[in-house]
Amino acid sequence: MTHILKDLSAAIRQKSAEMIVSAQSSHIGGVFSCADILSCLYGHVLPRSSDRILEPFILSKGHCCAGVYAALNQIGLIPDYDLHTYAQDGSPYMAHISHKVKHVEFSTGSLGHGLPHSVGRAIVRRHRPANNNVYCLLSDGELNEGSNWESIMFAGHIRLSNLTAIIDCNRLQSLTTTKETLDLEPLVPKFESFNWKCIRCDGHNIADLLNAFEEDPEHRPKVIIADTIKGYPISFMMNSVEWHYKPPSLTQLDQIISELQATLS
Amino acid sequence: MRNEFIACLIEHNLNNADAYLLVGDLGYSVIEPFVDAFPDHYLNIGVAEQNMAGIASGMAAEGHRVYCYSIGNFNTFRCAEQLRNDIDYHNLPVCTVSVGGGFAYGNMGYSHHAIQDYILMRSLPNTIIFSPVDARETRLCMDFIREYSGPAYLRLHKANERKISLDSKPIIPGKPRLVYGNHQAKTAYISTGFAGQLAYDFVCANPNTAHFTMPAWSMNSSQYISDFVSGFDKVTVIEDHLVHGGFGSWILEALSGTNLISRIRLKGIPDSAVGVVGSESYLLNLAGLTDLGLKA
Numbered sequence: 222m223t224h225i226l227k228d229l230s231a232a233i234r235q236k237s238a239e240m241i242v243s244a245q246s247s248h249i250g251g252v253f254s255c256a257d258i259l260s261c262l263y264g265h266v267l268p269r270s271s272d273r274i275l276e277p278f279i280l281s282k283g284h285c286c287a288g289v290y291a292a293l294n295q296i297g298l299i300p301d302y303d304l305h306t307y308a309q310d311g312s313p314y315m316a317h318i319s320h321k322v323k324h325v326e327f328s329t330g331s332l333g334h335g336l337p338h339s340v341g342r343a344i345v346r347r348h349r350p351a352n353n354n355v356y357c358l359l360s361d362g363e364l365n366e367g368s369n370w371e372s373i374m375f376a377g378h379i380r381l382s383n384l385t386a387i388i389d390c391n392r393l394q395s396l397t398t399t400k401e402t403l404d405l406e407p408l409v410p411k412f413e414s415f416n417w418k419c420i421r422c423d424g425h426n427i428a429d430l431l432n433a434f435e436e437d438p439e440h441r442p443k444v445i446i447a448d449t450i451k452g453y454p455i456s457f458m459m460n461s462v463e464w465h466y467k468p469p470s471l472t473q474l475d476q477i478i479s480e481l482q483a484t485l486s
Numbered sequence: 487m488r489n490e491f492i493a494c495l496i497e498h499n500l501n502n503a504d505a506y507l508l509v510g511d512l513g514y515s516v517i518e519p520f521v522d523a524f525p526d527h528y529l530n531i532g533v534a535e536q537n538m539a540g541i542a543s544g545m546a547a548e549g550h551r552v553y554c555y556s557i558g559n560f561n562t563f564r565c566a567e568q569l570r571n572d573i574d575y576h577n578l579p580v581c582t583v584s585v586g587g588g589f590a591y592g593n594m595g596y597s598h599h600a601i602q603d604y605i606l607m608r609s610l611p612n613t614i615i616f617s618p619v620d621a622r623e624t625r626l627c628m629d630f631i632r633e634y635s636g637p638a639y640l641r642l643h644k645a646n647e648r649k650i651s652l653d654s655k656p657i658i659p660g661k662p663r664l665v666y667g668n669h670q671a672k673t674a675y676i677s678t679g680f681a682g683q684l685a686y687d688f689v690c691a692n693p694n695t696a697h698f699t700m701p702a703w704s705m706n707s708s709q710y711i712s713d714f715v716s717g718f719d720k721v722t723v724i725e726d727h728l729v730h731g732g733f734g735s736w737i738l739e740a741l742s743g744t745n746l747i748s749r750i751r752l753k754g755i756p757d758s759a760v761g762v763v764g765s766e767s768y769l770l771n772l773a774g775l776t777d778l779g780l781k782a
Contacts, residue, residue, distance in 0.1 A: 320576060327547070327576070334572055337537045341544020341552075344529070368568075371537035378532075 222265065223427040224486040229295055230260040230427070231481045236291035236304065242474045244308035246316050250464030251360065252288040254391040254424070254449040258358060261430045263292040268352055272298070275352040277326045277342050281335020282360040282389060286318035289325065298324050333366025335359060336386060340372050343384040343442075358387045362394030365403050376442040377416030384442040385434070386417075389424065391451040393462050412444050424449035455480050487642040488516045488585055490621040494628035495553065499524050503551065503632055508542055510535050510556040516585075517555065535561050539568035539580070546578035551632070557586045558598045562606055562639070573637045574610040581631050581638040582607075587617065587679055588726030588755075589769040590644045596761050599769075600641070605731035607639040614659050614704040617641040617679030617733075622651045623701045630657045630702065643680035650686045651699060660700070660707030662714050665689075667696030676700060676714075677724040678733045684775050685724050703733070708740035715746045722751045726775065729754030 233256045241249045268275045280289050287307065293299045299322070306312035313321035317330030329335050339357035346353040363369065376384055388408065392399050399405065412419040418438045422429040424447025433445040451465070452458030455477050458469075469477060496519060499505055504527070507520055511533045521528045531538040535556060542552040554561050561582050562569065573580045584600060591598035607615050616627040616638055624642065631638045653663050662676055666689050675685045676698045689697035698714075715721050715737075723734035734752035741747045759773040770776050 327543075328571065331567055331571055333536075334540060334568065337540020337568070338544040338547070338572055340537070341541035341546075342548050343544070344541065345545050345548035345550060368536040368540065371532075371534035372540065375531060375534065375537055375541075 222431070226257075226260045226264045226427045226431075228485055229264045229292075230257045231484050232295045233259055233288055233291045235478055235481050236294060237287035238469065238474055238477050240287050240291065240304055240307040241468050242471065243305070244316070245468045246287070246308045247466050247468065248284040248287070248316075249467075249469065250393070250451040250458060250461070251282060251285045251389070251391065253453050253455065253458065254451045255282070255285055255358060255389040256288055256453075257425050257427060257430060257449075258387055258389060258447055259288050259292045261427060261434060262356060262358075263296050265431065266356070266434050269296075274298075274324055276354045276356065277339070279327050279329070279335040279339045279342075279355070279357040280318045281329050281332070281339075281357055282363055283317040283329030283335075285360075286316065289318060290314060290322065293324050332360070332363040333368035336369050336372040339384060339386070340376050340381060343376070343381050344379070347381065347383045353383050354385065355383060356385050356387065358389060360394070361388055361390040361392065361399050361405070361408075362402070364388070364405050364408075365394075373412065373415050373417065380416070380440050381442045382438045382440050385438070386442070386444045388444060388446045389449055390446050391449045393451045393460070393465065395465060397462060408446050412446075416441055418443040419446065420444070421446040421448065423447075425453055454484060487618060487621060487624045487647055488645060490624040491583065491628065491640070491642060492516060492520050494625055496520050496523050498628070498632050499527060505551040505553060505632075506545055508538050508552060508554050510538050510554070510560055512556050512560075512585075535564040536568055539565040539582070540572055542580045543568070543572035543576065543578055546573070546580045547576065551579045551581070553581045553583050555583045555585070557584065558591060558600045559584075559603065562600075562603050566606055569607075569613075569637075570610060574612045577612045577636045579635055579637065581640055583640045583642065585642045585644060587641040587643055588681070589766045590680070592764055592766040592769045595763050599760075601726070601728050601755050601760070602731075603639075603641060604725070604727045604733055604736075608703075608705060608736055610637070611705050613637040613639055614702055614707070615639045615641065615678075616702050618701045619665075619677065619679060619682035619699045620647045620649050620651050622649060622654070623657075623699065626654070626657045627701055630659075641679055647680065647683060648686070650683065657702050659702040659704055661710045662698035662700055665697040665699055667693075671696040672719040674698060674718040674721045675724055676721060676737075678703065679726060681724045681726040681775065684726070684770065700733070703736060708736065711737055711740035712744055712746055715741060715749055718749065720749055720751065722753055724775070725754045726770065727754055728760070729756060
């Protein structure tokens, strides 16, 4: 399973890089940091029927939607030709995630909106007999937004154990590091003090991520703090804030594809 | 109005509406009958309006109508982006219920003066504003909201409003409803919300006038305005809201490009009354809203 998901991660990165280069759009660094998390979710964690996903996944860091569109494409739910319209005039495939795209549950873009929405969905779903889990992916910089902490307090208060939040903890935000901007570490005791089950793991290690998803929430909401690297695993992109904005050139795209091919099992 | 809102909500759920009531830690002595009747459909989110609006959007996306109850500006301005992005953009059946519209909490201070909420809420394309004049219109608004699949904003006054509306026909957003007088009058007053109570006495004492209310209106329901205005020589628009950008502005925009604009007079709260503290009657008087005949 881990080999399959690792290859899916590479495919998500390559497809999203092609979309971003074609559209000359932004945020490739954040897409690459969360690609392994998306691979686990779409390749294994989220239950699905032949034509739809059965549990909601909310991308709160909506600027990394290219990764979600690529994942949906790789599992066969949206066609290749749709991806060619990414960020183009009039396309539903906006450069921040859009519910106008089939299989996308919720539009975000302004940060701090995904978790409250996910809490609402989980409240309704928690008494359902099946498919009652809700997943929400946030960035670490996004935790600057106070609305998240309103939700973190409330979900812990009502022991919302069918909610799983994942923090893509790549330690870079819009202008500089999270530490220099607004240092929220240590995150683990913060979540634990609000009555969350907290698991910290390597966000690029598929086996560790799958274990974290599997772990019993112990009657509490669960957060997976996934330590990641912005731009991973591309040599010239890692840990550089410029890739929050810059689209790669065609030459750089060739290098990205080449480096990704080398990671395939 | 508050009690009528809760009574309607209870009746809806007794008739299988399956609606949820979320509160932002407010509603003492108002919400208890609903909480007692439907404890599993009630959540006190705490003093956290952004979270309340976001949670409401999630619950609505899962198929429930949700009411978000608070007072004044707390569940509108505090969470404006959640209303815009999470609820209105997704066209979800969330009703934001704000108690204390206008100067109802006048001596509580400027934080509690809900006099700019129309400006905000009428900028949301899918949201219908409901602003009843009394308990009867509150009930009719709730009848509409229960069946409406999109977002709503219900602006309530507080309590002890006189019963002045007579029409029990269903509400049509954007359509004026006659309260007093007749269509032969050459001068009309049209109000939304509690402000209709201010127009009522004046209109009753002046037989050549007619008074209409507009308990529901929205960006997409201004098609009846030009026909309505064309039936009168002069129409005075009354609202307990800042005159800039409110109900009267909505009417003027509907008449843009026509020569009917010259028939309109706006009576709302002037900017000179912004930030002044006092009882509701003091502030309405200061705003010129208790002297409609002389200044109209």
